[in-house]
Amino acid sequence: MAGRIRDEDIAEVREKARIDEVVSSYVTLRNAGGGSMKGLCPFHDEKSPSFHVTPARHFFHCFGCNEGGDVFTFLMKIDGIGFTEAVERMADKTGVTLRREDGPGEVRQQRGPQRGRLVAAHKEAQAFYADALGGPDALVARQFLGERGFDKDAADTFGIGFALRDGEALHRHLRQKGFSQEEVVTAGLVGEGQRGLYDRFRGRLLWPIRDASGDTIGFGARRIFDDDRIEAKYLNTPETPIYKKSQVLYGIDLARREIARSSQAVVVEGYTDVMACHLAGVGTAVATCGTAFGDDHARVLRRFLHDHEEFRGEVIFTFDGDAAGQKAALRAFGGDQNFVSQTYVAIEPDGLDPCDLRIRKGDAAVRELVARRVPLYRFVLSNVIGRYDLDRADGRVDALREAARLVSSVRDKSKVDAFAREIAATIGVDVDEARAEVRRAAARGGKPAGPGRAGRPDEVTTAERPAAPPVPDLRDPRFALERETLKLVLHHPATVGRFARDLDTNDFTHPTYRAVWEIIAKEGGVEAGAADPGWAPRLRDHATDPATSSALSALSVEPILSAKEPDTAYVHAHVFRLQELTAMRRITDLKSRLQRTNPVEHATEYNRMFGELVALEQHRRKLRDLAMGAQ
Incomplete structure (x- = not known):
């Protein structure tokens, strides 16, 4: 099994990959100002563009469906690939050599041909096969397609080709194109036998098998000649580093x-x-x-x-x-x-x-x-019941038992009772009898039978649990100052710099914004961002909560409200105003506690809180002056 890709190599790929160029191959982007680009979201239907890409921070975010992330996330979502494949694909495009860790402290170079070379070999092979389909040797192949209603345009659309009966034609062609023996064999295009190397597909009609991005990664080959020595109707590319038939x-x-x-x-x-x-x-x-x-x-x-x-x-x-x-x-x-x-x-x-x-x-x-x-x-269900003679009592019993096992395995438990009534009517038994058999089947399989099942006295169902309070909308005006401050931190960490040193979790009242700040603080604070251009994507990598992850990508691409490049005064107006609001909440809370405290019976506690209140009022006024620009 391949080891884990080193974090520094992933970061290098992310830094070198131009997210705007990658996204542009799927989405038409236009400048939106503030270093941002926008277009129609590829992940949901929309008429007005709400999909934003910010190249400087390597992020995309859709304000319509809240999908967002870095270049790897985009490829994973749009092409349906895993994280490792997304990293490998971009490493090929950016020329970064990935190193893998076999264990603690162990690092090895990637073995074998890189994915890009294997894909390139398949691309060349597909073009070679497609060209051969138009030749005189491929008459039978063209007739096969024609008889099934597929013309030349259809063949071109699906990239169909023909493998010449010469057992070395493709190998010679790929060798001339500069591909090594290791590359063509690893790709599954050329086989190795006792007599040397040979084309894996010979005299067959070929369908290129492509991944979601359109890269050819294998072939399916159909037998069309009666004298083909291989009897199998279809041959497929063997398992290779880029072709896994169970995943294609x-x-x-x-x-x-x-x-x-x-x-x-x-x-x-x-x-x-x-x-x-x-x-x-x-x-x-x-x-x-x-x-x-x-x-x-x-x-x-x-x-x-x-x-x-x-x-x-x-x-x-x-x-x-x-x-x-x-x-x-x-x-x-x-x-x-x-x-x-x-x-x-x-x-x-x-x-x-x-x-x-x-x-x-x-x-x-x-x-x-x-x-x-x-x-x-x-x-x-109809096939299951159809195997039994429902005119016989024992046939109905057996049919009910097997149908009940089927019903008890249905995922949507809200439909179990309706299905139980349906099998009762189909088989010709009492509804209660069908329900009881479904419950017994569920118990045998260790699965709940749906509504009405008997549970332990201490078991709490989902319906009985108290609903969690709704999370406020991130764009609620009450949290506008928190949102803009976090955008400043993410967009301009060098400008915010030392002014944000005293910010802490309590300055953020929205739970999602608080979680964003916690990640920022954990990753070294604002000053760490000023020294690391790949800071924002790394923050999102550490977000385990989907809402926090989505907020990070949204904040990273949403433009600052300032019409010009934010200066010190703009930073002060947000950072210190946010801290002032925190001080005001503490003052309100302290005044409430003072009102509930008897100054005679609890003189020491009362005087301590009163002194704290005076200090807080002074601190609040200082923050107000800083926010207003006073020195």
Whole structure:
């Protein structure tokens, strides 16, 4: 397993990466003044731009949906990749060599070819294969595509190519382009055998498999010649440093934006099915690459669906209507808990897959197939019950037991009772009997049966817990001074400098702003920011609370209210005024305590508080003078 990337290398990549250039490849940005740029947010629909990028502080933030962060966060969110891959991708672009820690105190250089070279080799291979598709040797490949309704434009859109039957054509080409033997073998493009090196794909029609950013990372190759010595219908790129079949979805590069926009993903079974769906107007279609849909695939989709506890999107699986299709549906239902989104299944009555359906009935039939989706749960339930003879008493008992196990595993417990009534009606048993069996199934599986379950006397349900008080809006005018002061600290730490030394947590009354200040103080205070240009992103890295993290990115990109570069007077008007308000709160509290204290019975305590009050009043007046600009 690769070791952890060193923090200083991550910081160097972040510093060298131009976040405005990275974002500009996805979003049209325009100058917004104050060193900020803005455009339409790629993470939610909007008509007026609320998405801001501040290159000087390496941050982006959307004031509409509150997404924000640094260049790594942006790539992770928009391309659905992990943090390590985001760092590696930007390291390739910025020329930073990443060092990894194998253990405490141990540092090693990255072994093997860098990701950028492997991606470059695939890009060159894809162009080579696409060019070969137009040659005389690829006639059978072109006929295969034509018979399935795919013309040259479709082939160009999906980057389809042809691997020449000459077993060394690609290897020779890549060698001429300067790629080493280690690079082409590690990439999975060239194999090593007893007789030397050979092209992994020969005489096959090829689909480039791309990651979410559009980089080609592998290929799927279909058998089209009867004399192909390899009997397998499809061959895929083997596991490589950049290609993990359990984490790859074919078509995700084309579908990701439409998935995010429509909150819908359609999972089909093959490359031609993806093509057929997209060409028919179903732009959310993706497919696995030579493996069943699994947990890792679900995690990839979730990133684009923005699948979270409040979200209700759709994941639609298409399966053949045969036994294999039913088995695939059951397997998909087993992974249903990976999604908060609602899961559905779309099966064509005649058993046609989307590609064949488009050929026979046209584009509209493909769109209608998706529109006729039914809940995956209901499809699986009908298959479960259908295996039993409901005319027999023992058949009804067995069907009820298996259906109850299915119902008890449903994620949305608010629907369990309705499903129990549904299986009672379908099987022909009493509703109370169905409910009781569901409860027993839940108990056997260690899962709650839903509303009405018996719990321990000391068990407190979510509904019984007192609701947490709502957090005030960050833009509430009451907190405007706190917001502007934190912006000054983050934008101009050198200017704020020593004037903010006496600020502390008590100066911030909003819990989120207080948490922001706590992180600032923990990371060395304002003076640390003056000496470290990568300070702001590092602060956000240490924010574990999503609200604090979002606030940090928002404050980092939001312009200062001053029409000109903030000077000492502007800093004084905020920093010292904020401290004055804190002093006033302490004075109010002290006066209240004095009023409740008997000066005769508690003379010592009363005199101490009175002296403290006088000192506080003097301190408040001094702060007021400083805030007003008096020397």
